[in-house]
Amino acid sequence: MALGKFLVKRLLQGVFVVWGVVTVMFTLRAVSPGDPANLIVGEAADPHLREQVREQYGLNEPIYVQYADYLQGIVVGDFGYSFQSGRQVEAMVIERVPATLELAIAATIIAILIAVPLGVISASRRNEPADYGATMFSLLGISTPNFWLGLMLILLLAVQLGLFPTGRRPVGLAEALTALATTGYATGLVVWLKHIILPAITLGTYFTALITRLTRSGMLDELGKPYVDATEAKGLPAALIRYKHVLRNTMIPIVTVLGLQLGTLIGGAVITETVFSWPGLGDRLIQALNARDWPLMQGIIVFIGISFVLINIVVDALYASLDPRVIDE
Template sequence: MSAVWFAHRILIALVLAWIVATIVFMALHMVPGDPAELLLSTGGTSPDPATVAELREKLGLNQPILVQYGSFLGGLLRGDLGTSLVDDYPVLSEIALRLPRTLELIFAGTLLAIAIGVPAGVYAALHRGGRFDRIASGVTALLLAIPVFVVGTLLVLLFAQTLRLMPAGGFTPLTQDPVLHLKLLTLPAIAIGKGLAAVLFRMTRASMLDALANDYVRTARAKGLAPGRVLFVHVLRNALNPVVTVLGLQMGTLLGGTVLVEYVFNWPGLSTPLLRAVEARDYPMVVGIVLTISVLFLLINLIVELIHAVLDPRVSAP
C-alpha cells in the first residue's frame, strides 16, 4: 500500500464529507417556510412576530446565506454542531452519548452476519447442488424479501412474547449487567444482520465458485498440495476480495436499517433523538445526526478500501 494511494483516499473522503455537509446545509435552507416560525408554531396558531424575530436572530437566519454557510463550516471544523432548540443541550454531547450504542449494534449485527454468511457460503460452494446449498439459497432469498422491521417484530413475538427466552427490548449498560446487556443486544443484532448475512452468503458462494474454476486452483491440486492449503491460500483469499467490497457497499443499508431496529427494540441509539428532532423541527440536532451518519458511512467505506488493498496489493499499486 503506497503512501500516495493512502493520501489520495483520505483526500477523497474529506471532499465527500464537505459535499455531504454542503448538501445538508442547502437542504435545510430549502425547506418551505420560515424555520423559526415553524418551530414556534403550536396548535395551528401563528406565533408572536417579535418572538419569531428574536429566534431568527438567535439562529443567525437574518444573515446572508454565504455568511451562514461560512459559520456552518467553521462550526464543523471546530467540532461545534450547535445546540438543540428543544432541549438547549449541545448536539455533539447528545451524539457522543448515543453513537457508541448505535456502533455497538452495527458491530454486533455485522459480526453475526460475517460469522454466518461467509462460512455458509464457503460450504455451499464446496458442496454445490447439495441439500445444504439448496436450503441455504432458499432461506437467503426469503430473508432478503422480508423487511427489517417485520423481522424485528416477528423476533419479539416469538422469542419475547411466546417463548419468553429473550427480553422484548430496552437497554442496560454492559458495566451494570453484562448478561442482560447481551440478551438485549441479541435480537436487534439478528434483525439488523439478517439481510447482510444473506448478501454475504450469496457473494461468498459466487466468488468461491468462480475461484474454484480458475486454472491456478487446478494446478495447485495437480501439484499435490493439501486440500486445506488450496482452500485457504489459493481459493479463499482471492474469493474474499469481492466479499469485502460488497460488505462496504452494504453498510449504507445497514445504517439505514439501524434506525428502524432501534425503534422496534427501544434501543437508545441515534434514532431516538433523530426521530424526536424531526418531529419537533429541531434543525441543529437533525443536521448533526445526519452528518454523523454520513461521515460514519464514509469512514466505513475507507476502512473497507484499506482492507481490500491489503488483500489485493494490485488495488493500491501506482
C-alpha cells in the same frame, strides 16, 4: 503510487463527499417550509422574543452567511444547538454513537459467522441439498423487510416464549464490561447480550444473505482455476485448499462489501432501533424528525456521512494490502 499517497487521494475525495452531504442537508433546511424560530418558542410567542431567538441562532442572517457559519462550525466540531433541548448537537450525537456501533458491529459479526461458512459449504456442494438450502436462505434474507422481521421476532421469541426482553436496554456494553472488570460479575454483560441478540439478527439478516451469495459466487469462480487443481494434485486436504487458498482469493470483494455494508448498517439502523427502542442514532434521528429539529438532524446525517467516508478509506487500505495492484490503478 505509494500506499500513503493512495490513501491521501481517497481522503481528499472523502472531504468533497462530506461537503456535498453538508450542502444538501443545509439546502433542505433552507427550502423547508416554516420558521425555525416558531419551533423553538412556539407560534404564539411574543414577536420580540421570536426575533431575539432568530438573532441568537443566526436565523436573521442572509442564507449564504448562515451557510458559511455552519461550514466554519463543522470544521471546528461545532454543529450548533438543538432547537428542542438547547443542548449541543455534537454532544447529543456522540452519546448515542456507542449504542449504534454496538448494534452495527454485532450484526456484522453475526453475518460473518453465518454467511462465510455457509457460502463455502454452498460452493463446495454445488447443486446438492446444502446448496439449495443456502440459496433459499439467501433469497428469504434478501426479501424479508427488517421491520417485519423485527416485529415477528418480538412477538414469537420475546412475547410468546419469553426468551428475550422487549424493553429498552438498561446497560451498555462499556458499562457491562466495566462492571465485569471491577466486580467480577457478568450479570450486566448477560443482560446486554439478551437485549442485543434480536436487534442484531434483524439488522444483519439482509447482510448475511448478501455475504452468503457473494462468498458462494466468488468461491465458484476460484474453484475452477488451475491453481486449485495443482494444490489438489499435491495432496493437500480439501478443507485446507478451500479455506486457506480459495477463500483468501475470494476475500477482496467480501472485504469491500463488508466495509460498505458496515456504513449502511450504521445509517440504516433507524427502523431497527425504532422497533426495538434501541437508544442509538436512528432512534434519536426519528425524534429529531418528529420535532423538526434541523440542527440535530443535520448533525446526525453529517456524522453518518463522515462514518461512510472513514469506513471506505479503511476498506481501501485493506483492499490495497490484499491486492497491491489497486494502488496503481
